[in-house]
Amino acid sequence: xxxxxxxxxxAIRSSLKVPSNLPQIDEEADQRIRKSLQSxxxxxxxxxxxxxxxxxxxxxxEFVPLGAETEIAGHIAGVMKENGYSELAFSGERAKSVxxxxxxxxxxxxxxxxxxxxFEQRRDRIARIPVGLVEASWAAADVASLxxxxxxxxxxxxxxxxxxxxxxxxxxxxxxxxxELFEKMTPSNGTNIVLVAGPSRTADIEKIxxxxxxxxxxxxxxxxxx
Amino acid sequence: xxxxxxKTKKYIHKxxxxxxxxxxxxxxxxxxxxxxxxxVDRIPYWEDLRLKANAIKREVIENLDTYLTQFxxxxxxxxxxxxxxxxxxxxxxxxxxxxxxxxxxxxVKSKSLTTEEIHLNDFLIxxxxxxxxxxxxxxxxxxxxxxxxxxxxxxxxxxxxxxxxLFQEKLGIPYSEDPDELLxxxxxxxxxxxxxxxxxxxxxxxxxxxxxxxCVIENEANARLTVGLPKIHVAVMGLEKVLPDLNALPxxxxxxxxxxxxxxxxxxxxxxxxxxxxxxxxxxxEMHVVLLDNGRSKIxxxxxxxxxxxxxxxxxxxxxxxxxxxxGGHAYGWVYMGPIGATLIPQYLGEKEGHISPFLSSLCGACxxxxxxxxxxxxxxxxxxNRVVETGNSPWFWVLGIRAWAFLAKRPGLxxxxxxxxxxxxxxxxxxxxxxxxxxxxxxxxxxxxRLGFRKRxxxxxxxxx
Amino acid sequence: MKIALFIPCxxxxxxxxxxxxxxxxxxxxxxxxxxxxDQTCCGQPAFNSGYRKEIIPIAERxxxxxxxxxxxxxxxxxxTAMVRIFYHELDIxxxxxxxxxxxxxxxFEFSEFLVDIAGVDRIDGRFKHSVTYHDSCxxxxxxxxxxxxxxxxxxxxxxxxxxxxxxxxxxxFGGTFSVKLIEMSLxxxxxxxRYIVESGAEYVVGADSSCLMNIAGYLKKHKQPTRVxxxxxxxxxxxxxxx
Numbered sequence: 001x002x003x004x005x006x007x008x009x010x011a012i013r014s015s016l017k018v019p020s021n022l023p024q025i026d027e028e029a030d031q032r033i034r035k036s037l038q039s040x041x042x043x044x045x046x047x048x049x050x051x052x053x054x055x056x057x058x059x060x061x062e063f064v065p066l067g068a069e070t071e072i073a074g075h076i077a078g079v080m081k082e083n084g085y086s087e088l089a090f091s092g093e094r095a096k097s098v099x100x101x102x103x104x105x106x107x108x109x110x111x112x113x114x115x116x117x118x119f120e121q122r123r124d125r126i127a128r129i130p131v132g133l134v135e136a137s138w139a140a141a142d143v144a145s146l147x148x149x150x151x152x153x154x155x156x157x158x159x160x161x162x163x164x165x166x167x168x169x170x171x172x173x174x175x176x177x178x179x180e181l182f183e184k185m186t187p188s189n190g191t192n193i194v195l196v197a198g199p200s201r202t203a204d205i206e207k208i209x210x211x212x213x214x215x216x217x218x219x220x221x222x223x224x225x226x
Numbered sequence: 227x228x229x230x231x232x233k234t235k236k237y238i239h240k241x242x243x244x245x246x247x248x249x250x251x252x253x254x255x256x257x258x259x260x261x262x263x264x265x266v267d268r269i270p271y272w273e274d275l276r277l278k279a280n281a282i283k284r285e286v287i288e289n290l291d292t293y294l295t296q297f298x299x300x301x302x303x304x305x306x307x308x309x310x311x312x313x314x315x316x317x318x319x320x321x322x323x324x325x326x327x328x329x330x331x332x333x334v335k336s337k338s339l340t341t342e343e344i345h346l347n348d349f350l351i352x353x354x355x356x357x358x359x360x361x362x363x364x365x366x367x368x369x370x371x372x373x374x375x376x377x378x379x380x381x382x383x384x385x386x387x388x389x390x391x392l393f394q395e396k397l398g399i400p401y402s403e404d405p406d407e408l409l410x411x412x413x414x415x416x417x418x419x420x421x422x423x424x425x426x427x428x429x430x431x432x433x434x435x436x437x438x439x440x441c442v443i444e445n446e447a448n449a450r451l452t453v454g455l456p457k458i459h460v461a462v463m464g465l466e467k468v469l470p471d472l473n474a475l476p477x478x479x480x481x482x483x484x485x486x487x488x489x490x491x492x493x494x495x496x497x498x499x500x501x502x503x504x505x506x507x508x509x510x511x512e513m514h515v516v517l518l519d520n521g522r523s524k525i526x527x528x529x530x531x532x533x534x535x536x537x538x539x540x541x542x543x544x545x546x547x548x549x550x551x552x553x554g555g556h557a558y559g560w561v562y563m564g565p566i567g568a569t570l571i572p573q574y575l576g577e578k579e580g581h582i583s584p585f586l587s588s589l590c591g592a593c594x595x596x597x598x599x600x601x602x603x604x605x606x607x608x609x610x611x612n613r614v615v616e617t618g619n620s621p622w623f624w625v626l627g628i629r630a631w632a633f634l635a636k637r638p639g640l641x642x643x644x645x646x647x648x649x650x651x652x653x654x655x656x657x658x659x660x661x662x663x664x665x666x667x668x669x670x671x672x673x674x675x676x677r678l679g680f681r682k683r684x685x686x687x688x689x690x691x692x
Numbered sequence: 693m694k695i696a697l698f699i700p701c702x703x704x705x706x707x708x709x710x711x712x713x714x715x716x717x718x719x720x721x722x723x724x725x726x727x728x729x730d731q732t733c734c735g736q737p738a739f740n741s742g743y744r745k746e747i748i749p750i751a752e753r754x755x756x757x758x759x760x761x762x763x764x765x766x767x768x769x770x771x772t773a774m775v776r777i778f779y780h781e782l783d784i785x786x787x788x789x790x791x792x793x794x795x796x797x798x799x800f801e802f803s804e805f806l807v808d809i810a811g812v813d814r815i816d817g818r819f820k821h822s823v824t825y826h827d828s829c830x831x832x833x834x835x836x837x838x839x840x841x842x843x844x845x846x847x848x849x850x851x852x853x854x855x856x857x858x859x860x861x862x863x864x865f866g867g868t869f870s871v872k873l874i875e876m877s878l879x880x881x882x883x884x885x886r887y888i889v890e891s892g893a894e895y896v897v898g899a900d901s902s903c904l905m906n907i908a909g910y911l912k913k914h915k916q917p918t919r920v921x922x923x924x925x926x927x928x929x930x931x932x933x934x935x
Contacts, residue, residue, distance in 0.1 A: 005310040008465070011523035012291045020288060021529040023602075029277035033477075036271035055490070119508045123455060127421055143491035150506050157508060160450045160494075178476040178491075187472075189437050190304045192502055192509075195479075195495035200447040203487065204363035204381050205389055205405040206250070207257040213362060214413055214420070215447025215494070235873075242875050548862045552879045585873065588866025588880070589740060591833030605781070611742030620742060628738045632746040636753060638730035645705055665874035670881065670909030673706045680699050680708035684727050687712065 041142075041176040048141040048174050049223060055144035056221060059198035060211055067171075067225035073101035076166055079220070080109060080131060089114050089126045089158040092135035094168050094224060099133060115154030122157055132158030132165040132216070135224075136196075138185060139169050142177040143197055146221070147185065150192035159196070165216040167196075168224035227372050231559035231571045234582045241553035247383055251375075251554040254382040255545040261488020262542065262596075268490070275481055280600040282474050283536035286466075290526065293435040293468045294517065300438025304500035307514040314344030317518050321346065321427070321460055324514060325355055328458055330424040334416075336442065336449035337361040337380075338429025339539060340462050340518060342373060342561040343574075346427070358423075360416050360448040362409065369396045375555035375563070377541035378486045383554045416448070426452035426510070430463035431538070432478060433515070436471040439499035440515060443482065443492045450494050459501070459510040465522045466535040472497075478538060481598035485540035521574045531606055534569045536599045543593035543603060549586055558583065565593035565603045572610050581619035584610040642681075649675030693810070694724045696761035698799070700771040700901070701733050707901040713928035714767045714802050720931055721810065728757050736774040740867050744782055751779050752788055759791040763809070764799040767924050768900050769831020770867075772801040777834050801831055803899055803923055807840035814847030817930025822852040823921075824893035826884070826907065827860040828900035841899055841923055848930045856891035865906035881910045888918055895919050897926050 042048045053063035066072050076098070080088065090099045091114035099111050112129060114122065126132075135153060136146035146167055150156060159165060175181050187193060200215030211217050229237070241247055266272050286293050298308045311317035325333070333355055335341065347368070350357040359368040363380035367373065369392055374380030381389065390403035399411055428449055432441040440461050442449045453459050469475060483489040502509035526532045544550045544564030555563035562570045568587060572580030584607045593603040614620055634641045652675050666672070678686075695718055703711040715725050734754060735747035754775065758764050766772045776796045784792065806812040823845055831837045838860075846853050864870065864880025871877075885907060888896045896918055898904045908920040921929075928934050 004312050004316060007312055008310050008517070008519045008523060009291050009295070011519070012294070012465075012526060015523055015527035015532075016288065016290065018527065018529045020284070020532065022284065022533055025281045025284065026277045027281075029274040029281065032274045033271045033278060036274070040270065059490070059493075115507075119503065122508065124421065127417065145491055145495075150502065155508060156454065156506070160447050160454070178479050182472050182476050185472075187437075189300060189439075190499045190505065191497075192439075192499050192506065193495075193497040194450070195491075195497075197491040197493050200445065200493055202362045202409065202446050204361070204366065204379060205386050205408060207254045207379065207382070208386075208405050210405050210409050212413070213409060213446035213448065214360065214416065214451055238873070238876060242879055548864070548880050548883075549873075549876055552876060584742075585869070586876075588829070588862050588864060588869045588877070590829035590862035590866070592829075592860070592862070595833055608740065608742070608778070608781070611740070612744050613742075615742035615744075624741060628741060628743045628746055631733075632735075632738060632743075632750060635732045635735070635747075635750045638732055641732045645701070649705060666871055666877075667909075667913075668874065669878050669913055670906065671912040673905045673909065675705050676708050678708065680704045680711045681727065683708050683712055684697075684715065687715070 037177060037179060045171060045174070048176060049171055052139060052141040052144050052174060055142065056198065059144060060201070061144060061198040061219040061221060063221050065223060067223050069098055069101050069226050072168070072222050072224060073098050073105055076102055076133065077105045079164070080106065083164070085130045085164065086110055087112065087129045088131040088133055089129045089162065090133040091115060091155040091158045092153050092168070094226065095133045095135050098168065114158045122155065126157045126161045130163050132162035134159045134165060135168045136170070137173065138181055139174045140176070140178050140181045141174055145178065145181070145195050145197045147181060148194045148196065149185065149187060150194070156194065159194070160215045163212060163216055164218040165220070167219065167221045169221050171223045171225060229373065229556060229559040231575065231580055231583050234557060234559050234586065237557040237559060238553050241557050246385065247554055248552060250383055250385055252551060254379060255551050258379070258488055258545045262484055265484040265488055265490055269480065269484070275477055276598055276600050279477050279481055279598060280536065282469065282477065283599050286468055286470060287526065287532055287535050290465065290468070293470060294465060297433050297435040297438055297468050300436065301515060302438070304438045305504065305513070306438065306500055307512070309514060309516045311516055311518050311520070313520045317344050317462065317516050317520070318346055318349045320516055322350065322353055324458070324460065325350070325425060328424065330355060330458065332356040332358070332419065332423045333425045333427055334358050334360050334419055334423040334452050334456065336426070336428045336444065336452040337364050338427070338462055339374070339377060339561055340429055340464050341427065344518065344520065346462070358416070358419055360420070360452060361446060362412055365412055365416070366392065373556070373561055376544055377539050377562070377564070379541070383556065420451040420455050423456045425458040425460060426456040427460045427462065428453050430461050430467050431482070432475060433463055433468045434472055434475070435468050437499060439497050441475065442496040442498065443494070445487070445493040447494060450496055453496060453498055454509050457510055458512045458514070459498070460514045460516065461498070462516045462518060464518050482538055482540055485542040485596070485598045525573045530609055531569070531573065533601050534566065534573065534606055536601050537566050538599060540598055542596045542598065546592045546596045548588065548590060548592070558586065565607070566601070569603060569606045569610060572613065577614050577617040577619045581614045584614060649677070653677070694726065694762045696758060696764045697725060697727050698758065698764050698766035698771065699727070699731065700766060700768045702901045702905065703767055706905060707922065710901060710922035710924050711767050713922070713934060714765070714924035716933040717924060717927045717931065718765070720933060721812065723810070728761070731757055734771050734774045736771060737867050739774065739778060748782055748784055751782050752784050755784070755788050755791050755795060759795055762798065763805070764795070765802055765805045767802045767922065768902070769801045769828050769835055769837060770900055770902060772799060773830040773834040775799055801835060801837060801899060803841040803844055804835065804837045807843055812844070815844055815927050815930060817927060818849040819926060819930040820850040821895055822854055822893040823895045823897050823926070824854045824856045824888060824891040825859060826863065826888070826896055826898040826903060828898055828903045829862050831899050832860055844923065844927065845897060854891045854893045856893070857887045861887070863903045863906050865902050867902065870906060881906055885910045885914070885916065889916055893918065895921050897921050897923050899923050
């Protein structure tokens with residue numbers, strides 16, 4: 001196997017002995033991109049939030065402008081009742097406190113802590129739970145992207161195994177675009193990250209868009225300020 | 227299905243006689259193009275993005291050994307096993323050995339054209355390991371026993387009726403052609419497979435050298451489940467997929483979804499930096515990356531054609547290609563199709579098997595215009611046509627004809643006679659004789675040689691004036 | 693300006709009238725026009741078929757024939773592109789490389805020349821018909837010429853310009869492509885002609901005789917009334933310069 005490594009690297013080095021015969025690179029392109037981004041970026045936090053909400057709607061996500069724990073819990077309870085959902089799996093400290101409120105509002109709802117139990121137990125359990133309540137570490141307004149840094153959440157499972165997922169987004173960590181997102185995130189090596197933009201979907205049948213492929217069919221985001 | 231680029235003309239002939247295929251491909255490509263245009267219109271810095279992306283890819287390709295060794299080092303530091311495979315056979319054996327050692331009975335796969343390139347699925351299945359595609363398009367195509375017909379929309383050539391019948395036959399469910407219902411069936415069937423699979427195999431869209439992580443981009447969440455649930459994750463990647471660092475990623479996250487599926491952003495961008503069980507308490511206990519050469523280091527040797535390694539597999543060139551639009555992907559006879567496929571086939575499979583592929587183009591250039599990383603596909607096709615000729619793979623009558631023509635074109639007097647001759651013949655022979663390419667006039671009237679020609683007319687003009 | 697004519701093969705043998713129209717328009721605008729004796733072919737069909745070393749002598753000859761000319765104009769986008777863009781991929785004699793670079797800066801397709809070099813804002817002619825325009829591939833994508841022909845067409849008095857659906861879709865000629873992949877070429881020209889007919893225009897205009905030949909052949913065989921015209925013919929006709 002190490003032989004293959006040396007053979008491949010040797011082949012690469014030998015190939016690269018010939019310099020490229022390709023057109024000249026335009027060094028100014030990046031600057032122009034930055035300038036353009038600046039001119040189309042919303043000026044303030046309110047602008048970013050508005051853009052996030054609009055973009056989320058465009059990709060069939062739902063933005064519910066509630067920021068307080070109790071309000072959020074109330075909304076969740078309503079949705080769960082409407083759809084006949086009886087169980088919810090949560091992951092994260094803020095999610096946990098919302099879950100507590102939820103427990104008060106609808107005591108009959110089964111609440112599962114995504115962080116409890118060993119992996120196989122959690123996996124099999126959460127795979128059969130329809131609702132997730134989770135947190136995002138960061139967000140990007142231009143494409144309504146939610147960034148989850150795995151170091152910061154106890155479990156990723158409720159994010160993608162459920163069919164209806166509620167996400168607590170922090171408006172203070174809502175950035176303008178993906179470029180800013182990667183600049184600000186600066187994760188250390190070995191960190192898993194997942195970016196989520198809207199509910200899962202496919203257009204593999206005649207290019208017709210259908211929601212709810214293998215992940216959530218519904219994604220609801222709150223600008224949670226607590 | 228066993229397709230070969232050698233039979234491309236036959237496949238094209240068949241495809242052109244299939245109105246259903248044509249309608250399906252036409253509709254799908256037009257939909258993709260208009261959705262793409264929507265998004266491009268919203269990105270005022272689109273052209274600069276293309277320039278930047280080309281520059282990043284060039285930096286990587288021109289220093290590929292450095293970036294690959296950096297990736298390997300960082301990935302190993304993250305606990306990832308890195309394997310190097312010279313060709314498909316080695317890659318398959320690495321994965322089979324691993325599967326056997328770990329007593330793997332079932333595998334779930336997310337979309338990876340690289341694994342199609344090396345025929346991994348069939349190999350594993352032959353060796354008694356259940357290997358299931360989970361991307362809906364790939365799942366459908368696997369059930370049909372076909373290869374994908376597009377880079378990002380594998381089942382683009384099928385109608386919902388065909389898919390409905392397929393599910394009914396292979397899954398034993400009542401017939402339905404409702405896409406929502408069909409998806410629900412796939413979701414149910416595959417959910418159990420995800421939960422019980424021993425290994426998940428994914429592709430890699432981008433490997434981040436400085437972080438030693440791999441990026442897998444998708445919409446269905448099937449990759450998320452593939453890399454997140456089974457106890458072993460194997461990521462298979464072509465050598466060329468590496469990027470220098472995380473800050474290079476947003477440029478491609480902006481270009482790829484718009485070009486591939488007409489989205490502003492793909493639903494899931496999975497950045498996987500190592501086996502997550504130890505660190506996060508969930509997910510794979512083991513992670514492996516297989517770096518596949520299979521001809522890439524050889525493509526690298528050509529100072530112009532190495533640009534074809536910049537490809538991010540978005541499929542936009544397929545969507546806009548007037549040839550692809552008429553016949554779809556199977557006509558090319560290999561896993562990579564369309565304009566990029568036409569450049570890759572002779573490079574990977576050789577000029578003999580790939581002697582027709584570079585000619586599957588009228589050189590219109592629409593592919594170059596649309597390529598998010600600005601690969602100059604028509605120029606590369608021309609270069610590959612030259613290779614086909616230089617390796618003796620051009621038919622003898624062409625070689626002879628061109629040599630004769632070149633001989634004449636250097637000798638104006640002789641050339642004038644030689645080009646006068648067919649005109650005279652045309653006057654004497656019956657109309658519509660179109661030797662030596664009779665097929666040309668099947669649906670087209672033939673143009674008539676002018677009895678004087680420009681030179682004579684111009685001189686007469688000047689005589690009149692002067 | 694003193695203009696040397698680069699007359700492509702198709703113009704020489706099949707469509708000399710269009711090339712002559714170009715000459716008449718250029719002279720009408722006050723330019724001097726010269727025909728370079730002994731020009732044969734730029735070598736594009738062979739190049740596109742994959743032959744390079746065979747056409748090097750032809751390319752070298754071309755450069756030698758035209759290198760001293762102030763301006764070179766051709767009634768064709770593809771032939772102009774062959775010299776301006778693709779000749780640079782050939783291993784020509786090192787002493788001719790500088791000549792080629794210089795020639796590339798002085799060589800133009802007809803409509804490109806009129807608008808970009810001769811500074812023509814509009815041609816003072818009249819054409820009381822509806823016209824649609826076909827973007828030939830090399831002209832559009834290798835030379836970047838899209839607006840210039842449209843500007844010239846729109847500028848004619850009484851003309852009605854109609855954009856067809858997807859005017860930049862390839863007509864399917866592609867030179868030897870039309871005989872190597874006949875069925876595919878036919879499928880493509882069929883689609884192109886459908887767009888042309890659907891535009892409802894009486895005339896379809898283009899800047900390359902090769903495309904126009906392909907399109908005209910199909911339209912004629914299918915008895916379609918749309919007439920096909922080279923842009924040089926259009927401008928010459930509008931100025932009353934045709935026979």
